[in-house]
Amino acid sequence: MKKRSGPAFNQEKRPLKPCPQCHGAGFIKPxxxxxxxxxxxxxxxxxxxxxxSLTKEDLVIQLRIRLTERNQELVEVRRQMAAMRAESNGRGYGAGGSRYHGD
Ligand SMILES: [Zn+2]
Structure with missing residues:
Protein backbone atom coordinates (compact mmCIF):
# COMPACT_ATOMS: atom_id res chain seq x y z
CA MET A 1 0.00 0.00 0.00
CA LYS A 2 0.93 3.62 -0.25
CA LYS A 3 3.25 4.97 2.33
CA ARG A 4 2.21 8.32 3.70
CA SER A 5 4.92 10.43 5.15
CA GLY A 6 4.81 13.87 6.68
CA PRO A 7 1.93 16.29 6.76
CA ALA A 8 -0.59 15.82 3.94
CA PHE A 9 0.39 17.69 0.81
CA ASN A 10 3.09 20.25 0.64
CA GLN A 11 1.71 22.66 -1.91
CA GLU A 12 4.45 25.18 -1.49
CA LYS A 13 6.89 25.92 -4.22
CA ARG A 14 10.30 24.59 -3.35
CA PRO A 15 13.59 25.48 -5.02
CA LEU A 16 14.76 22.99 -7.62
CA LYS A 17 17.91 22.73 -9.67
CA PRO A 18 18.87 20.81 -12.77
CA CYS A 19 19.65 17.18 -12.05
CA PRO A 20 23.45 16.73 -11.92
CA GLN A 21 23.26 13.28 -13.49
CA CYS A 22 21.31 14.14 -16.65
CA HIS A 23 21.97 17.91 -16.55
CA GLY A 24 18.28 18.71 -16.61
CA ALA A 25 17.45 16.58 -19.63
CA GLY A 26 15.52 13.93 -17.71
CA PHE A 27 17.19 11.12 -19.61
CA ILE A 28 20.63 9.66 -20.00
CA LYS A 29 22.25 7.88 -22.90
CA PRO A 30 24.64 5.32 -21.50
CA SER A 53 15.08 13.65 -6.23
CA LEU A 54 11.52 14.46 -5.29
CA THR A 55 8.83 11.85 -4.88
CA LYS A 56 6.47 11.49 -7.82
CA GLU A 57 3.72 13.19 -5.82
CA ASP A 58 5.97 16.13 -5.03
CA LEU A 59 7.19 16.32 -8.60
CA VAL A 60 3.66 16.63 -9.93
CA ILE A 61 2.95 19.46 -7.50
CA GLN A 62 6.23 21.27 -8.09
CA LEU A 63 6.02 21.00 -11.86
CA ARG A 64 2.35 21.97 -11.83
CA ILE A 65 3.14 25.10 -9.80
CA ARG A 66 5.77 26.03 -12.37
CA LEU A 67 3.50 25.26 -15.28
CA THR A 68 0.80 27.49 -13.80
CA GLU A 69 3.34 30.28 -13.34
CA ARG A 70 4.52 29.96 -16.94
CA ASN A 71 0.97 30.03 -18.20
CA GLN A 72 0.26 33.16 -16.21
CA GLU A 73 3.43 34.76 -17.55
CA LEU A 74 2.39 33.85 -21.07
CA VAL A 75 -1.05 35.37 -20.59
CA GLU A 76 0.53 38.55 -19.24
CA VAL A 77 3.09 38.77 -22.07
CA ARG A 78 0.37 38.25 -24.67
CA ARG A 79 -1.75 40.92 -23.00
CA GLN A 80 1.15 43.36 -23.08
CA MET A 81 1.90 42.55 -26.69
CA ALA A 82 -1.71 43.10 -27.65
CA ALA A 83 -1.69 46.42 -25.81
CA MET A 84 1.53 47.46 -27.54
CA ARG A 85 0.15 46.48 -30.92
CA ALA A 86 -3.00 48.45 -30.25
CA GLU A 87 -0.93 51.47 -29.27
CA SER A 88 1.34 51.30 -32.28
CA ASN A 89 -1.40 51.09 -34.88
CA GLY A 90 -3.56 53.47 -32.95
CA ARG A 91 -6.94 52.06 -33.80
CA GLY A 92 -9.50 49.73 -32.47
CA TYR A 93 -8.17 47.81 -29.54
CA GLY A 94 -7.36 50.58 -27.06
CA ALA A 95 -9.30 51.89 -24.11
CA GLY A 96 -12.41 52.81 -26.08
CA GLY A 97 -12.17 49.92 -28.48
CA SER A 98 -14.65 47.13 -28.66
CA ARG A 99 -12.19 44.22 -28.74
CA TYR A 100 -10.42 45.00 -25.49
CA HIS A 101 -12.36 44.10 -22.39
CA GLY A 102 -9.62 44.56 -19.85
CA ASP A 103 -9.55 42.78 -16.55
ZN1 LIG B 1 18.32 13.30 -13.93
Missing amino acids: MFYQMPCDRCEASGVVCKETGE
Missing part, protein backbone atom coordinates in the same frame (compact mmCIF):
# COMPACT_ATOMS: atom_id res chain seq x y z
CA MET A 31 25.00 3.35 -24.74
CA PHE A 32 22.93 3.94 -27.83
CA TYR A 33 19.50 4.34 -26.33
CA GLN A 34 18.02 7.07 -24.20
CA MET A 35 16.94 5.92 -20.78
CA PRO A 36 14.93 7.82 -18.19
CA CYS A 37 17.25 9.28 -15.61
CA ASP A 38 16.85 7.33 -12.37
CA ARG A 39 18.37 10.05 -10.25
CA CYS A 40 15.57 12.56 -10.89
CA GLU A 41 12.68 10.27 -11.95
CA ALA A 42 13.11 11.61 -15.50
CA SER A 43 12.00 15.05 -14.39
CA GLY A 44 15.36 16.72 -14.98
CA VAL A 45 15.22 18.47 -11.62
CA VAL A 46 16.23 17.70 -8.05
CA CYS A 47 15.79 19.51 -4.77
CA LYS A 48 18.09 22.51 -4.70
CA GLU A 49 18.85 22.16 -1.01
CA THR A 50 19.47 18.45 -0.67
CA GLY A 51 20.28 17.51 -4.27
CA GLU A 52 17.89 14.59 -3.90
